[in-house]
Every structure is written in structure tokens, then in C-alpha cells.
Amino acid sequence: MAKKPNEPKPNPRVSAQPRLHQRAREIQSYRTVNYALALDLEEPVRLQMTNQLNQLLADTMTLRDLYKKCHWQVAGPTFYQLHLLFDKHYDEQNELVDSIAERIQLLGGVSLAMAADVAETTQIERPPRGREEVPVQLSRLVDAHQIIIQQSRPLAGLAAELGDDGTNDLVVSEVIRTNEFQIWFLSEHLVDVPLVKATDRAAAVSAS
Numbered sequence: 001m002a003k004k005p006n007e008p009k010p011n012p013r014v015s016a017q018p019r020l021h022q023r024a025r026e027i028q029s030y031r032t033v034n035y036a037l038a039l040d041l042e043e044p045v046r047l048q049m050t051n052q053l054n055q056l057l058a059d060t061m062t063l064r065d066l067y068k069k070c071h072w073q074v075a076g077p078t079f080y081q082l083h084l085l086f087d088k089h090y091d092e093q094n095e096l097v098d099s100i101a102e103r104i105q106l107l108g109g110v111s112l113a114m115a116a117d118v119a120e121t122t123q124i125e126r127p128p129r130g131r132e133e134v135p136v137q138l139s140r141l142v143d144a145h146q147i148i149i150q151q152s153r154p155l156a157g158l159a160a161e162l163g164d165d166g167t168n169d170l171v172v173s174e175v176i177r178t179n180e181f182q183i184w185f186l187s188e189h190l191v192d193v194p195l196v197k198a199t200d201r202a203a204a205v206s207a208s
């Protein structure tokens with residue numbers, strides 16, 4: 001290949017020069033698993049598990065990022081409370097992202113990582129760039145949790161059936177438990193109860 005005119009000349013007296021701008025072929029393609037590992041889990045099982053875990057990973061990364069969007073953009077009288085809650089849930093989802101991604105790698109697969117790939121893969125509806133009202137933020141978050149729960153329950157069952165107890169444990173003990181708990185915290189904010197003035201009991205009785 002012809003040398004670019006402004007490229008610096010190598011100095012033979014400097015051997016500690018970092019080799020910059022390197023590229024090469026991938027060492028493993030996405031949607032493949034190593035054919036032999038010391039895990040006593042066959043290749044087809046690990047391939048099936050890693051494919052499903054990558055879907056779960058894409059959705060968990062999207063939910064995690066949706067929490068940060070809500071943390072930054074929340075408005076209104078419950079700003080402080082929700083600002084803190086959304087960040088707490090963000091941190092917990094971030095832990096799940098790492099656990100799922102590392103499970104894929106240890107099973108011999110390749111984890112999704114970059115935002116563009118996650119955006120192409122996730123099943124969670126894309127929100128607008130602008131700010132939305134609190135009830136809409138909360139509803140979007142609950143919907144996203146529901147998508148994750150809906151795929152996690154059958155995935156846990158399949159993992160147990162195929163003998164992949166580690167994936168079953170991760171999905172049940174970490175993914176399902178965390179998502180169930182966070183759904184509870186969000187859902188209670190969507191119950192329409194008075195904030196300051198109790199319901200007029202007399203009016204309530206006469207209306208019934």
C-alpha cells in the first residue's frame with residue numbers, strides 16, 4: 001500500500017512506539033459459540049441460551065437507558081422522589097446488564113454491546129427525544145418491564161429443561177426478582193389516590 005505523504009517516518013531508535021489505528025478480522029462472529037468448553041453443556045444448548053440471552057440483554061440495556069432518560073427529564077411536584085428512584089433502578093438494571101452479558105461470554109457466545117446494535121434488536125418501543133409527563137414516563141417503564149418479564153419466565157423454564165442451571169438461576173434470582181420489585185415501585189405511583197385532601201366520605205357513600 002502506498003504511504004501517505006504526511007505520515008511520520010519510523011525512527012529506528014524508538015521501539016516503544018504504540019502501533020495506532022489497527023484493524024483486523026473478528027476473532028468470533030456474533031451468534032456463534034465456542035464449540036468446546038469445560039462446562040458440560042453442549043454447543044446447541046449454549047447457542048440457544050446465548051441467542052435468547054442477547055435478546056434479554058438488548059431489552060435490559062434499553063430499559064436501563066430509559067431509566068436514565070426519565071431520571072434526567074422528569075418534571076413536576078414528585079421530581080425529587082422520582083429523580084432518585086429512577087436512578088436507583090438504573091443502577092440495578094446496569095448490574096443486570098453486566099450479569100447477562102458476562103453469562104453470554106462464559107457460555108462461549110458474543111454479547112451485544114453497542115447502542116446501534118441494541119436499538120436494532122430491542123422489542124421496547126422507542127420513546128421520543130423530548131420530555132414527557134410523569135404518568136407517560138411511568139407507563140413506558142412498566143411496559144418495558146413487562147416485555148422483559150414476558151420473555152424471562154419461559155427462558156428460565158427452558159434453561160432448567162436443557163440443564164443450564166446457571167442461566168436459570170440468573171434469570172430467576174436476578175432478572176425476574178429485580179424486575180418484579182421495580183414494577184411494584186412504579187405501579188404504586190400510578191394508583192390515583194388523593195395527595196393532600198382525603199376523599200369526601202359522605203359524597204362517596206351517597207354516590208354508591
Ligand SMILES: [Fe+2]
Pocket residue numbers: 071087
Ligand atoms: Fe444523576
